[in-house]
Structure formats: C-alpha cells, structure tokens
Amino acid sequence: MxxxxxxxxxxxxxxxxxxxxxxxxxxxxxxxxxxxxxxxxxxxxxxxxxxxxxxxxxxxxxxxxxxxxxxxxxxxxxxxxEPASAPVLRDELMLKAYCVPLVDPSITRDLFQSRLEYYRNNLQRYEEKIRKIKETSDLDEGEVPAYRDPLFGAYILLNKALMSCRTNIEWCEWVLSAIPQDHT
Amino acid sequence: MxxxxxxxxxxxxxxxxxxxxxxxxxxxxxxxxxxxxxxxxxxxxxxxxxxxxxxxxxxxxxxxxxxxxxxxxxxxxxxxxEPASAPVLRDELMLKAYCVPLVDPSITRDLFQSRLEYYRNNLQRYEEKIRKIKETSDLDEGEVPAYRDPLFGAYILLNKALMSCRTNIEWCEWVLSAIPQDHT
DNA sequence: CTATTATATGTAAAATGAGACATAAGATCA
DNA sequence: TGATCTTATGTCTCATTTTACATATAATAG
The missing domain is CATH 1.10.10.10 (Winged helix-like DNA-binding domain superfamily/Winged helix DNA-binding domain)
Incomplete structure (x- = not known):
C-alpha cells in the first residue's frame, strides 16, 4: 500500500x-x-x-x-x-529558466510561449469542468458543496487547479514581457 | 544525460x-x-x-x-x-482531499492547517531570498534584471515560487473556511 | 480495404528515485 | 570525554516510475 x-x-x-x-x-x-x-x-x-x-x-x-x-x-x-507528505514538483522549465541567458531571447520566448499555451489549455478544461459541477449541483455564487457532499473534494481540488493555472499564466505572461526583442 | x-x-x-x-x-x-x-x-x-x-x-x-x-x-x-516537458506535480494532500468527507472535519482541518504552515514557512524563506537579490543588485520597484544578467533566471524563478506560494496559501485558507466546526 | 484512434488490459525491462549504510573532519555543547 | 550537528562524499539495495512490447474490440477516416 x-x-x-x-x-x-x-x-x-x-x-x-x-x-x-x-x-x-x-x-x-x-x-x-x-x-x-x-x-x-x-x-x-x-x-x-x-x-x-x-x-x-x-x-x-x-x-x-x-x-x-x-x-x-x-x-x-x-x-x-496521517500527515500528508510535502508536495513534489519537477519542472524542466524551471531548470531551463535558470540558464536562459546562454541563448537568444527567441529560444526563451518559444519555451515560455509553449508553456503559456499549455496552461491556457488546462485552464479551459478546468473551467468547463467546474461549470458542469456548478450546473449539476446548482450552487449559488461563491457557495461551496457541503463538507459531507461527495463533491466537496472534487470542488476544492478544481479550485486549486484553477487558481494555480491562473497564477502560472500570469507568471508566463510576466516573464514574456521581460524577454527583450531579438538582436541583443 | x-x-x-x-x-x-x-x-x-x-x-x-x-x-x-x-x-x-x-x-x-x-x-x-x-x-x-x-x-x-x-x-x-x-x-x-x-x-x-x-x-x-x-x-x-x-x-x-x-x-x-x-x-x-x-x-x-x-x-x-528543445521544448520543455510538462511539469509533474505529485501531492498526497490532493489525493486525500478527494475523500475527506469520509472523516471528521477536525482531521481535515489538521491536514490543511499543516499544509498552510508549510507554505507560510516557504513564503518567508522566498521573501528573504528576493529581498537579498534586490539589495545586492539594487533594482527599482517592479524592475527585472536584464536578460543577459546571470541573475535573470534566479529572479524569475523566485517570483514564480512567491506567486505559487501565495496562491497555495490563499487556497488553504479558503478550504479551511469551508470546513465546518466539529459535531456535524 | 486499410490505417488510425479510442477503449481496454496486461507483462517485462530499463531508468529513476528514496532510504539506509558507511566514513570522516571539524564545531559545538554538556 | 562523549554526543551530536554540519559539512562532505560515497555505495548499495529496494521501491517507484517510465518505456516498450503485446494483444484485442469497435469505430472512424481515408
């Protein structure tokens, strides 16, 4: 187990x-x-x-x-x-980010543009999912399923996914704005 | 390799x-x-x-x-x-969150309270780190190190860490507010 | 008619990762 | 003096994870 x-x-x-x-x-x-x-x-x-x-x-x-x-x-x-063990995140983009000054900004822009699209796709999927949950269990604005409702877990997890996705999108956009135009 | x-x-x-x-x-x-x-x-x-x-x-x-x-x-x-592979996150708390209605709210509260403290500690460490970077490379408010500056990578990564940490703290606090008092 | 895709289950081998064992110098504390 | 902590490097074993191999039904696309 x-x-x-x-x-x-x-x-x-x-x-x-x-x-x-x-x-x-x-x-x-x-x-x-x-x-x-x-x-x-x-x-x-x-x-x-x-x-x-x-x-x-x-x-x-x-x-x-x-x-x-x-x-x-x-x-x-x-x-x-039992206490939950610490989360483990392994992200190749973070390792790459550390040494991007080694390559042209265009390379770096591609990396972050791809990641941005990845997060935008995820966000769309999550938004559809939460819309369906809200439909089927008709919750009011800001309302959360009751604790004993089997949907409670799925609902808080979807919200985590949404929040993380939006934060990552914001980060990617911010990084892209800090990458200069080429011929540097 | x-x-x-x-x-x-x-x-x-x-x-x-x-x-x-x-x-x-x-x-x-x-x-x-x-x-x-x-x-x-x-x-x-x-x-x-x-x-x-x-x-x-x-x-x-x-x-x-x-x-x-x-x-x-x-x-x-x-x-x-080469394109960066997708990030991999493994978080036991997410697996647990899915089935928390099986146990008393007090158990769930402990899980999220611990996680909240974990993220608050991380946030403090990250804030100290970014303060040091800002000191040593004296950046203006909102300014980012130049792309070719070796600190560019570390700086954008620290910002990602800070943003993610704050989002996770917000999520934990929101979940805690949705967990009822005991004797449900 | 054939190729591909989605669904569905399985095994085997290779790579990766975690935990334990092992050693050792120097510092600190009781 | 002995115990423990931090720094420092290394191996070995076991658990976990990935990749590849393997098969099969039914639908869809060309």
Missing part, C-alpha cells in the same frame, strides 16, 4: 471505476501509467482493498470495474489521519 | 559548486538526494561535461568543486532549444 494505491482507493471512494478510467482520472493529482495501475489493482484485490466485476460492453472491449471494500474504506480513514 | 544532469549543468552555468551544494540548490526545482547526485557527477566528469578540483577547507572537510566545461555549455544550449 503505497501512495498511489491510496490514491486509487480515494478515487474509488466516490464510485466504482475501471483501471482504464482510474488511470485517466488520477493524472492531475498523481501521474501514473497504466502499466503501474493494473498490477497494483491486482495486488489490492488480493489484499481485499477492492473487488472487481467484469462488465461486457457492446461498443467497446470488456472492462473490469473495481469497487472499494469496507477494508479499503478503513485503510483510507487511517491514511487520512 | 537525463533531466537531472542538465539541471546540474544549469546550476553550474552560474558558478562552480560542490556536489553537496548542488544537492541543496537543486531541491526547489528538481528534488534529488545526494545518492543520486554524486554518481551522476562522476559520469558527467567522465563525459567531460564538467571538471572538478579538490578544495581543502580548514574548518570543514575537503570538497570537490565542479565547473561546467565548454562541452557542457554546448549541451545546455542544445537542451534549451
């Missing part, structure tokens, strides 16, 4: 999901490939943290839909009572 | 540093232990990306001070011309 396995349990605490869906959904919080998820789910099934049933689909291949067990819920509760 | 090794070169592009110092300084951008750094520096030395000289110290143990070579500078320039 490493952090990734708790992450999978956390996602399953909302609703049953296939390994494929789990792989997609865990990306924003704890990036992992399916090659890591599938064997881990097998282990967790042996350990009775989860169960699965095979679901046949007419239009797509069959899938294994995993559900969290009571033992899994207990594991989650214990895990929540 | 993986990302970490380029990161080390990037740090060395400003000034020669020991493996020990490199380990400390790379933490904010690309966390790594000395057990990863020392062998990598040996490799890079064999590959002529860096050189070192042993420096005796009177008050502390001897150290190996590494410098970037011309070949290393070339490597950095090539690396800067």
């Amino acid at each position: 490493n952090t990734l396995s708790y992450g999978l349990l956390s996602l399953l605490s909302h609703s049953p999901l296939s390994g494929y869906d789990l792989t997609l959904r865990i990306q924003p919080f704890w990036p992992a490939k399916h090659s890591q998820i599938y064997p881990l789910l097998s282990q967790m099934e042996k350990d009775e943290q989860v169960t699965f049933e095979t679901v046949a689909q007419s239009d797509k291949p069959d899938k294994k839909v995993y559900s969290i067990t009571d033992k899994g819920i207990d594991s989650l509760r214990e895990w929540l009572s | 993986n990302t970490l090794s380029y990161g080390l070169l990037s740090l060395l592009s400003h000034s020669p540093l020991s493996g020990y110092d490199l380990t400390l300084r790379i933490q904010p951008f690309w966390p790594a232990k000395h057990s990863q750094i020392y062998p990598l520096l040996s490799q890079m030395e064999k590959d002529e990306q860096v050189t070192f000289e042993t420096v005796a110290q009177s008050d502390k143990p001897d150290k190996k001070v590494y410098s970037i070579t011309d070949k290393g500078i070339d490597s950095l320039r090539e690396w800067l011309s």
Whole structure:
C-alpha cells in the first residue's frame, strides 16, 4: 500500500471505476501509467482493498470495474489521519529558466510561449469542468458543496487547479514581457 | 544525460559548486538526494561535461568543486532549444482531499492547517531570498534584471515560487473556511 | 480495404528515485 | 570525554516510475 494505491482507493471512494478510467482520472493529482495501475489493482484485490466485476460492453472491449471494500474504506480513514507528505514538483522549465541567458531571447520566448499555451489549455478544461459541477449541483455564487457532499473534494481540488493555472499564466505572461526583442 | 544532469549543468552555468551544494540548490526545482547526485557527477566528469578540483577547507572537510566545461555549455544550449516537458506535480494532500468527507472535519482541518504552515514557512524563506537579490543588485520597484544578467533566471524563478506560494496559501485558507466546526 | 484512434488490459525491462549504510573532519555543547 | 550537528562524499539495495512490447474490440477516416 503505497501512495498511489491510496490514491486509487480515494478515487474509488466516490464510485466504482475501471483501471482504464482510474488511470485517466488520477493524472492531475498523481501521474501514473497504466502499466503501474493494473498490477497494483491486482495486488489490492488480493489484499481485499477492492473487488472487481467484469462488465461486457457492446461498443467497446470488456472492462473490469473495481469497487472499494469496507477494508479499503478503513485503510483510507487511517491514511487520512496521517500527515500528508510535502508536495513534489519537477519542472524542466524551471531548470531551463535558470540558464536562459546562454541563448537568444527567441529560444526563451518559444519555451515560455509553449508553456503559456499549455496552461491556457488546462485552464479551459478546468473551467468547463467546474461549470458542469456548478450546473449539476446548482450552487449559488461563491457557495461551496457541503463538507459531507461527495463533491466537496472534487470542488476544492478544481479550485486549486484553477487558481494555480491562473497564477502560472500570469507568471508566463510576466516573464514574456521581460524577454527583450531579438538582436541583443 | 537525463533531466537531472542538465539541471546540474544549469546550476553550474552560474558558478562552480560542490556536489553537496548542488544537492541543496537543486531541491526547489528538481528534488534529488545526494545518492543520486554524486554518481551522476562522476559520469558527467567522465563525459567531460564538467571538471572538478579538490578544495581543502580548514574548518570543514575537503570538497570537490565542479565547473561546467565548454562541452557542457554546448549541451545546455542544445537542451534549451528543445521544448520543455510538462511539469509533474505529485501531492498526497490532493489525493486525500478527494475523500475527506469520509472523516471528521477536525482531521481535515489538521491536514490543511499543516499544509498552510508549510507554505507560510516557504513564503518567508522566498521573501528573504528576493529581498537579498534586490539589495545586492539594487533594482527599482517592479524592475527585472536584464536578460543577459546571470541573475535573470534566479529572479524569475523566485517570483514564480512567491506567486505559487501565495496562491497555495490563499487556497488553504479558503478550504479551511469551508470546513465546518466539529459535531456535524 | 486499410490505417488510425479510442477503449481496454496486461507483462517485462530499463531508468529513476528514496532510504539506509558507511566514513570522516571539524564545531559545538554538556 | 562523549554526543551530536554540519559539512562532505560515497555505495548499495529496494521501491517507484517510465518505456516498450503485446494483444484485442469497435469505430472512424481515408
């Protein structure tokens, strides 16, 4: 039971999901490939943290839909009572930023322009997501889902994503404004 | 030559540093232990990306001070011309946030209170650092070091750290305000 | 008709990273 | 004098993560 396995349990605490869906959904919080998820789910099934049933689909291949067990819920509760380890960010752009004076401003501009677009795309996706949440659970302006509402977690996480995205966009734009025109 | 090794070169592009110092300084951008750094520096030395000289110290143990070579500078320039890979964030608190309705609000409050203090400490450290930079290179209000100034990279990175820290503090405070008093 | 894409699950090997073990000089503190 | 802390470098093992290999169904595009 490493952090990734708790992450999978956390996602399953909302609703049953296939390994494929789990792989997609865990990306924003704890990036992992399916090659890591599938064997881990097998282990967790042996350990009775989860169960699965095979679901046949007419239009797509069959899938294994995993559900969290009571033992899994207990594991989650214990895990929540332990302090969360510090976040780990690895960003190649930060390493590059440190030595950009070595190259022409045009190179640097490309790097930050690409990153800016990356964040703008993310922002759009997050804004759509929060719009859908607000629609389905009709919240008033500034209102937050109730603490016991299963949507509480998703809602605060989406807000974090939105806030971080906007901050990063602001930073990229500021950096771009500080990069001189070429022929320096 | 993986990302970490380029990161080390990037740090060395400003000034020669020991493996020990490199380990400390790379933490904010690309966390790594000395057990990863020392062998990598040996490799890079064999590959002529860096050189070192042993420096005796009177008050502390001897150290190996590494410098970037011309070949290393070339490597950095090539690396800067390639697009930067997407940032990777792994945050246990985000995984936990998703399932907090499973436990009492007091548990959740502790998690976010700890994280808030973590970010406040970071903010203080970053604010001191930027104050020192502004002192030594006497910049006017809102002024940014010149693009070719070796401090340019450090300055924009510190600003990113400050902005992200403040956003995260704001988020933690907002989440704490949305967690109800106990006996729910 | 074929190629590609999305969905879906899996294994194996290689790279990366974390934690522990090991040593050692000099400083500080009790 | 002994204990601990900081600086300093190194190895080894184990866990984690990535990349590549592998297969299969169904839809879509050319």
